[in-house]
Amino acid sequence: MPNPKRRHSKRRTSTRRAHDGLNIPQMAECPNCHQKIRAHRACPNCGKYKGREVIEVVEA
Numbered sequence: 612m613p614n615p616k617r618r619h620s621k622r623r624t625s626t627r628r629a630h631d632g633l634n635i636p637q638m639a640e641c642p643n644c645h646q647k648i649r650a651h652r653a654c655p656n657c658g659k660y661k662g663r664e665v666i667e668v669v670e671a
């Protein structure tokens with residue numbers, strides 16, 4: 612089995628992991644109820660996507 616000859620420095624490890632953070636999802640405004648929603652997804656508040664109702668909204 613191939614094994615690393617030398618251990619990587621702490622800097623090399625942390626430099627690689629600098630891109631590992633989570634990012635905030637893109638938010639867009641619903642044209643129907645003006646709530647902040649995920650872009651390219653049906654609105655969870657009013658159930659509409661591109662002007663027509665695509666999902667049933669169940670009141671809790």
Ligand SMILES: [Zn+2]
Nearest residue numbers: 641644654657
């Ligand atoms: Zn909506």
